[in-house]
Amino acid sequence: MSNPTGARAPKLRVEPLEDRTVPTFLPSNLSPNALINGIPAANTGTGGASIAIGDLNPESGIIARNEYVIATGPGTEGTVSVFSLLGTQENKFVAFPGYRGGLHVAVGDVIGTTRPEIIVATAGAGPSVVGVFTPDGQLLRAFYPFGEGYRGGLNVAAGNVLNDADPLAIGTGGSGPQPAVKSEIIVGAALGNAPHVKVLDGDGNDLRSFFAFDAGYLGGVTVAAASIDTTRVPRPPGQPRPPDTNSYAEIIVGAATNIPHIKIFSTWQGAQTELQSYYAFDPNDPNNVGGVTLAAGNTDGSRGAEIYVNLVGSSRVRAFAGESRDLLADFITVPDTYSRVVNMAVGNTGQFDPFDDDSFFGVGNTQDLAVVTGDGPYGQQPRYFRGAPGSAAGRNGP
Numbered sequence: 151m152s153n154p155t156g157a158r159a160p161k162l163r164v165e166p167l168e169d170r171t172v173p174t175f176l177p178s179n180l181s182p183n184a185l186i187n188g189i190p191a192a193n194t195g196t197g198g199a200s201i202a203i204g205d206l207n208p209e210s211g212i213i214a215r216n217e218y219v220i221a222t223g224p225g226t227e228g229t230v231s232v233f234s235l236l237g238t239q240e241n242k243f244v245a246f247p248g249y250r251g252g253l254h255v256a257v258g259d260v261i262g263t264t265r266p267e268i269i270v271a272t273a274g275a276g277p278s279v280v281g282v283f284t285p286d287g288q289l290l291r292a293f294y295p296f297g298e299g300y301r302g303g304l305n306v307a308a309g310n311v312l313n314d315a316d317p318l319a320i321g322t323g324g325s326g327p328q329p330a331v332k333s334e335i336i337v338g339a340a341l342g343n344a345p346h347v348k349v350l351d352g353d354g355n356d357l358r359s360f361f362a363f364d365a366g367y368l369g370g371v372t373v374a375a376a377s378i379d380t381t382r383v384p385r386p387p388g389q390p391r392p393p394d395t396n397s398y399a400e401i402i403v404g405a406a407t408n409i410p411h412i413k414i415f416s417t418w419q420g421a422q423t424e425l426q427s428y429y430a431f432d433p434n435d436p437n438n439v440g441g442v443t444l445a446a447g448n449t450d451g452s453r454g455a456e457i458y459v460n461l462v463g464s465s466r467v468r469a470f471a472g473e474s475r476d477l478l479a480d481f482i483t484v485p486d487t488y489s490r491v492v493n494m495a496v497g498n499t500g501q502f503d504p505f506d507d508d509s510f511f512g513v514g515n516t517q518d519l520a521v522v523t524g525d526g527p528y529g530q531q532p533r534y535f536r537g538a539p540g541s542a543a544g545r546n547g548p
């Protein structure tokens with residue numbers, strides 16, 4: 151590949167906490183030509199909402215429940231809301247006062263506190279900033295992944311894609327309290343720019359930097375992260391268990407516009423390694439001229455993650471087995487002719503045992519797919535598609 155493999159951009163300015171100011175934006179109307187993952191922002195109204203799932207607010211006892219986070223799309227001052235899975239609003243904050251270009255959101259422990267943070271990125275035109283927030287909306291970090299001059303918008307995901315040893319490697323056997331395994335922040339440049347992907351730590355330092363597609367592709371990159379491998383590094387007899395490098399999440403990237411192309415990259419070995427490259431929908435079908443949005447996680451009880459691919463411009467979603475690429479499900483998430491942006495997240499939407507991580511043990515804690523549009527018949531409400539052992543989310547309806 152001609153990509154700038156592993157190239158490190160100049161180190162970004164990291165704002166000391168004590169000097170930190172909340173990035174602010176002058177209120178402005180978006181250009182009618184602005185696009186969010188290929189959909190004109192002027193047409194999205196309050197659509198284009200994004201969603202993430204994680205255990206942001208702790209429950210007492212050993213049974214945990216996730217919360218979900220909704221961030222608003224373009225056309226309104228960007229607001230992040232935390233809800234219980236029952237729909238009770240637990241918190242709400244404005245991420246970047248004055249910014250109306252839409253927000254993308256992810257959840258992950260990127261600071262190493264053992265509690266997840268909310269990672270918010272500006273989605274549309276304007277200064278392209280990432281903010282790392284506590285679950286109650288306190289800004290911990292803010293940085294510009296592609297520099298302050300870049301104004302093309304960001305797609306964002308979080309996952310443990312490098313650096314931290316697998317908890318199984320240190321003898322806990324997967325039960326009992328786990329040490330902090332820090333997730334990284336993955337950003338993809340949005341429309342009109344080279345297909346640049348970066349992996350950053352929670353302070354905004356560059357860890358990886360590469361082009362997901364040919365440099366001439368300017369349609370934007372959507373991103374997700376989950377571990378697609380189904381095998382585990384075995385423990386040699388009589389020896390300590392080695393680090394389970396398969397437990398690292400892989401980065402799934404998608405073309406945001408023009409073509410339903412996805413790729414999978416591994417990044418823990420140093421530079422990025424391209425593992426897979428394929429079309430999630432037939433690129434020769436004239437109906438499939440949109441790009442894709444993505445989510446991934448273990449929804450079927452098999453250890454590896456399934457990859458959920460939405461065809462932008464429709465509410466159609468396909469589920470693929472991450473490792474084999476087998477097509478597991480093909481379904482419509484919003485039952486009408488909805489044709490804007492469907493954003494997705496994978497996470498457990500029932501009670502679960504936080505000490506039995508299904509990414510390690512498969513059955514018992516299968517995750518589910520949540521989709522959100524922000525407008526249309528479901529508005530800001532997520533729709534859930536339940537996963538079950540042997541049955542990826544979407545096979546059995548919402």
Ligand SMILES: [Ca+2]
Binds near residue numbers: 205206207208217
């Ligand atoms: Ca919770």
Ligand SMILES: [Ca+2]
Binds near residue numbers: 313332
């Ligand atoms: Ca990590």
Ligand SMILES: [Ca+2]
Binds near residue numbers: 379396397
């Ligand atoms: Ca992996």
Ligand SMILES: [Ca+2]
Binds near residue numbers: 449450451452455
């Ligand atoms: Ca699976």
